[in-house]
Amino acid sequence: MLVRSVSWDRTVDVVVIGYGCAGPVAAITAAENGAEVLVLEKQPKETHHTNTSMAGGSFITPTDAKGALDFMRALCRITGGQGISWTGDSVLRSFAEYSATNLEWIEARGGSAFLSPGPVDYLHLPGADSLPKHRFKGLGVGLVKFLDGQVQVRKIPVLYQTRATHLLTNGRGRVIGVEAQTLQDGQNRKLRIGASRGVVLAPGGFEYDEQAKLQFLKVYPTYSSGSEANTGDGLRMAVEVGAQLWHMHCLSAYLMFKFPDFPIAFAPDYRGRQQLRYAKGDEAVPIVSGHIIVDGDGKRFTSENLNIHGIYYELPYFDSHRLIYPRVPSYLIFDRRRLENGPLPSVTVGPAGAARLYQWSADNSKEVERGWIKTANSIRGLTAKIGVPADNLDRTVKNFNRYCLKGHDPEFGRKQANLIALENPPYCAMQLWPGAPATMGGPQRNAKGQILGADGSPIPGLYGCGELGCIYGMLYPGNGGHLAQCFTSGRIAGENVIRERVPNYRRR
Numbered sequence: 001m002l003v004r005s006v007s008w009d010r011t012v013d014v015v016v017i018g019y020g021c022a023g024p025v026a027a028i029t030a031a032e033n034g035a036e037v038l039v040l041e042k043q044p045k046e047t048h049h050t051n052t053s054m055a056g057g058s059f060i061t062p063t064d065a066k067g068a069l070d071f072m073r074a075l076c077r078i079t080g081g082q083g084i085s086w087t088g089d090s091v092l093r094s095f096a097e098y099s100a101t102n103l104e105w106i107e108a109r110g111g112s113a114f115l116s117p118g119p120v121d122y123l124h125l126p127g128a129d130s131l132p133k134h135r136f137k138g139l140g141v142g143l144v145k146f147l148d149g150q151v152q153v154r155k156i157p158v159l160y161q162t163r164a165t166h167l168l169t170n171g172r173g174r175v176i177g178v179e180a181q182t183l184q185d186g187q188n189r190k191l192r193i194g195a196s197r198g199v200v201l202a203p204g205g206f207e208y209d210e211q212a213k214l215q216f217l218k219v220y221p222t223y224s225s226g227s228e229a230n231t232g233d234g235l236r237m238a239v240e241v242g243a244q245l246w247h248m249h250c251l252s253a254y255l256m257f258k259f260p261d262f263p264i265a266f267a268p269d270y271r272g273r274q275q276l277r278y279a280k281g282d283e284a285v286p287i288v289s290g291h292i293i294v295d296g297d298g299k300r301f302t303s304e305n306l307n308i309h310g311i312y313y314e315l316p317y318f319d320s321h322r323l324i325y326p327r328v329p330s331y332l333i334f335d336r337r338r339l340e341n342g343p344l345p346s347v348t349v350g351p352a353g354a355a356r357l358y359q360w361s362a363d364n365s366k367e368v369e370r371g372w373i374k375t376a377n378s379i380r381g382l383t384a385k386i387g388v389p390a391d392n393l394d395r396t397v398k399n400f401n402r403y404c405l406k407g408h409d410p411e412f413g414r415k416q417a418n419l420i421a422l423e424n425p426p427y428c429a430m431q432l433w434p435g436a437p438a439t440m441g442g443p444q445r446n447a448k449g450q451i452l453g454a455d456g457s458p459i460p461g462l463y464g465c466g467e468l469g470c471i472y473g474m475l476y477p478g479n480g481g482h483l484a485q486c487f488t489s490g491r492i493a494g495e496n497v498i499r500e501r502v503p504n505y506r507r508r
């Protein structure tokens with residue numbers, strides 16, 4: 001928003017918008033470089049929860065920057081696109097270099113994270129073996145505690161209940177401050193805060209902006225297992241000052257459980273009690289319960305050896321004759337063995353995880369009662385409850401059970417170890433929706449974290465970091481990709497914003 005003359009309520013060197021992971025990292029970095037920093041956070045302190053606090057706290061920690069760069073180049077190359085990349089090489093290079101030193105950055109400030117098993121998602125890509133990951137003790141909550149401690153030690157003020165609404169620009173298009181709505185002493189008030197060096201935009205993604213999801217994502221609805229505060233404010237602020245958008249239909253592309261009477265989606269846990277051991281690297285842990293995924297016609301459409309951060313892209317199949325998306329929703333079909341094998345969603349991350357926004361019952365009984373899990377004593381009985389054609393689902397399950405007996409899935413090549421027949425009633429179904437822990441799209445940034453305008457040149461005084469406009473294109477590297485880039489981009493934005501200065505800036 002252009003302001004010809006403005007009287008500031010307060011001025012600082014750097015204003016950071018958003019207090020998740022990237023925001024505090026940028027604030028800490030700018031403060032360490034001598035800047036006076038102010039953080040704006042729209043949520044109240046007492047109930048503050050973010051994608052960061054709901055996360056698993058893992059972040060990829062490349063052992064060598066060259067391997068990481070090779071991997072990122074391959075990951076971002078568009079299939080069939082003759083060498084075209086989602087993300088420019090200089091941005092990938094800066095990510096590779098900085099992410100290789102993120103752990104050092106954390107440890108130098110007293111943080112600690114442990115080596116976490118599990119590789120990146122695309123092992124066949126070059127450089128994949130140079131991207132191990134680390135995990136914060138206490139998961140996302142532990143990470144937030146660490147960052148908050150660092151912000152407090154540096155006495156960086158965080159204004160809670162203060163929602164940034166507009167970026168303010170001068171006549172030359174330079175971002176010189178932020179307009180915000182703040183709640184103080186029960187009163188809503190407009191604040192104008194000047195930023196003599198620049199503004200860092202770190203308000204997270206647009207997982208709860210229905211309009212943006214409808215207009216930009218490949219299929220609607222798409223649900224999130226993260227914070228409801230991510231309402232796309234950053235998108236609107238950036239567009240208003242002429243930012244170029246990128247990666248808009250890309251996300252860490254999941255299937256999710258979502259129920260009408262709870263606002264946040266849940267990430268499925270397909271393994272049950274074995275998941276924890278499996279996540280700790282015990283590949284030999286047996287799978288004890290079977291499940292299949294079917295579409296609204298009661299037919300399987302994918303191997304259930306899911307690529308969990310890519311399966312979303314199989315959902316926007318549109319039937320142009322019936323004018324429906326038959327895979328939206330899809331259904332997870334399982335039997336007593338999975339029902340009795342621990343909570344159906346992850347109880348590590350998301351609303352039922354460490355953030356404790358929902359207490360999922362250990363035996364799933366509460367959720368059966370709520371109608372979130374449908375059960376019946378026969379497959380045909382189940383179809384009556386979920387509205388899937390009975391003959392189709394019955395045939396699909398009979399075929400699947402036959403494949404289990406033979407140890408071979410001729411349709412989708414499911415791994416032999418996962419071929420466990422569905423034969424123990426009650427049979428169960430849960431809706432699976434397109435979803436994502438995080439969106440990727442937002443304002444495009446360059447290797448210095450500067451947000452670019454429509455003509456491709458940096459908008460002076462405006463930096464971006466974190467999930468909003470993040471560096472990944474369609475493919476996500478796997479667990480740990482987002483937080484690695486939050487640290488990386490926060491550090492880069494914090495280092496570069498302090499090199500700016502608005503000419504003739506008058507402080508009050």
Ligand SMILES: Cc1cc2nc3c(=O)[nH]c(=O)nc-3n(C[C@H](O)[C@H](O)[C@H](O)COP(=O)(O)OP(=O)(O)OC[C@H]3O[C@@H](n4cnc5c(N)ncnc54)[C@H](O)[C@@H]3O)c2cc1C
Nearest residue numbers: 018020021022042052056057164204226466467480482483
């Ligand atoms: C369930 C789950 C598990 C995940 N697990 C992992 C994992 O293990 N590893 C990994 O790498 N990634 C993981 N992710 C993704 C990762 O957590 C996020 O991408 C990352 O935390 C985003 O951080 P951020 O700083 O960009 O934004 P956020 O953490 O989303 O924080 C944004 C902040 O900005 C505030 N805000 C928004 N609008 C405004 C405004 N207008 N004014 C002021 N403040 C505003 C919000 O209230 C919020 O506090 C997971 C995500 C989820 C949901």
